[in-house]
Amino acid sequence: MLSGYRRLKHTSDIKILVKGETLENLFSNALQAMAKILVRGRLAGRQCQANIKVNSSEETSLLIDFLSEVLFLSAKRGAVFDKVKFRYLDSCQLSAVVLGYKVDRFDKDIKAVTYHEAQIKRNKKGELETVVIFDL
Amino acid sequence: MISKANLKRINDFTWEIPKNYRSDMNVPARIYASEKMLDDILKDRSVDQLVNVATLEGVVGHVLVMPDVHEGYGFPIGGVAATLYPEGAISPGGIGYDINCGVRLLLSDLYFEEAKPFMEKLVRELFDRIPSGVGRGGSFRVDKDGFSAILKKGAKWVVEYGYGEENDTINVESHGSLEFADLDGVSQKAKERGINQLGTLGAGNHFVEVDVVDEVFDPRIAKVFGLDEERIVALIHTGSRGFGHQIATDYVREMLEYSVRKGQRLVDRELASCSFSSPEGRNYFGAMGAAANFAWANRQIITHYIRGVWKKVFGDNKKLKLLYDVAHNIAKIETHEVDGRLVRLIVHRKGATRSFGPGSTEVPGNYRTVGQPVIVPGSMGTSSYVLAGAEGSRLTFGSCCHGAGRAMSRQEARREVAFTVLKRELISKGVYFATKSRGGFVEEAPLAYKNVEEVIDVVTGVGIARKVARLRPVGVVKG
Structure with a gap:
């Protein structure tokens, strides 16, 4: 896999390897x-976007x-x-600028994106990878 | 990973990891569990996380986990740590992202035989009335001044606003209002994320449940609490919604930056902390207080909605009074005995409930002779318990378990449990239910949780709490 993400096992929350x-x-991944x-199915409908700056x-x-x-x-x-x-x-x-769609409802309530176990590093294939755990 | 060989057995339900297990530990770590439960606890990283907690600055006595422990981030869920006030550490990761997530128990004047024919209607009406589901806003509206007042005064303001009864703020931990709440450290983002979520249940493991008192174990204490067999009660489990999530997010980040500035080495970034007495520490504590007040206001508004439904279904003369309301994700300044001396401490509880025993001045007067009610919800479709705080809680900085504790991942639960099978199982047990999400519902199946009976056996065996009554669910509303 050159890009993407997959789910890893976690008792109470959602853990991914990206x-x-x-x-x-x-x-982006x-x-x-x-x-x-947040929404399992295909996103469609009214599009929206937002500017974002982070340090x-x-x-x-x-x-x-x-x-x-x-x-x-x-x-929000x-x-x-x-x-x-x-x-x-x-x-x-x-x-x-982030782009997306307005939705009527979310499938999951992500309380927060945690720093726990996150560490960007290069794997043996030379890709960048990290774990991200979402608190539900 | 820690193995059983690293643990010292203190008694049947208490295990200790000595301070010398790792050179950066400031105190030993204790696990409250039976040997059988311990084997499962050691399968995930919760005990390693507990060892990390033992490195906090100013931590005293021992850090500990309750038998409902499972892996979290920073602190394990079910973790308790006390640091010296005021110079010890305060860590937002020791409180969690759902600040003052907690449980409220309402006592009805109905018995099951009388209520049974109305249960299906009751569940449907509760589901329709109480906004639930992911990111769902509520119908409760206040202007900015009103919102600020709620953040400062919590449930007290909501009751004064007309959403409650005069006595509703008596039987609540801290009377549903933390006076130290301070809005100066609350971000605009938190306000924007929270203002429309008052009076909403949310999703995940949050619920409103109708239960029957199935068995009374301690008639003397049960009488003080107003519990007798076959009485109907209602349980509310929710917290500070997006408001609290954002405050935690803001401050974990701020404390990480603080650690970088101070050149601190962190064993886990989610354990980032600062001295309570630093400006960052004071700001977090004030903002956490505002989020705790939001949560108590939230449970109070939902109480008001439930009372409205109750009257609609059972008639105007049927009442619900508040038995008690406990927080299980919070930090409090409390006095406890450490090495024979009474010391002021910052007690972090993340997935742990207060369990103050008889005589404590922080227990409402009507319960003071028997200890505070400790409400322990089980998983959906299994029993919940009402306990009473006991003398043994001096071992745990006045803390007890907060639930059954998750044992299976959400993905596994989805794989293992079919909605139709779970539905059939609940119906066969006489449990009516309503939910916004079938997938979310199966994730909360009893199979995904530990056996609550085993958890209760540990905390009562250690003497942290006394078993008062067991509750049997008959109606469940989930987001």
């Missing part, structure tokens, strides 16, 4: 994974803070964002 060839791919948790101390925190920011926007706007276009992204800051 991968990407680049930091942009990794962030993590966003898609979160969107898929953090290092890249793993930046990923978690990015997802947390999008989660807040989802709750009643929307699921599954795509992102980066204006810039480095290990400590990003500016982007």
